[in-house]
Amino acid sequence: xxxxxxxxxxxxxxxxxxxxxxxxxxxxxxxxxxxxxxxxxxxxxxxxxxxxxxxxxxxxxxxxxxxxxxxxxxxxxxxxxxxxxxxxxxxxxx
Numbered sequence: 001x002x003x004x005x006x007x008x009x010x011x012x013x014x015x016x017x018x019x020x021x022x023x024x025x026x027x028x029x030x031x032x033x034x035x036x037x038x039x040x041x042x043x044x045x046x047x048x049x050x051x052x053x054x055x056x057x058x059x060x061x062x063x064x065x066x067x068x069x070x071x072x073x074x075x076x077x078x079x080x081x082x083x084x085x086x087x088x089x090x091x092x093x094x
Contacts, residue, residue, distance in 0.1 A: 019032045031041065039061070046062040071085060 021030050048060045050058040
C-alpha cells in the first residue's frame, strides 16, 4: 500500500497552473503574486496575447533584451568616473 505524504499547502499553491483573475474596468488583467514570484516576473515586462479560439487566449512572456540598462547601472557606480562610455565609430558604411 502506498504511503501517505503530507502536502504543504503553500507548495501546492505555488505549483498550480490554473488561476483565476478578473478584468478591471480599465481592461487590465492581474497575474497573481504566486505566478509572478514563481517565474520571477518583474514590473514592466512585456507579454503577447494570442487569441486561440472564442474565449480562449494564450499569454506568452516576451524574452527580455540582454543587457538592457547595463550602461545606466555602470554609470551609477558610487566610485566617481569608474566607468566611462567609449565613443564608437558608425557602422553605417560597412
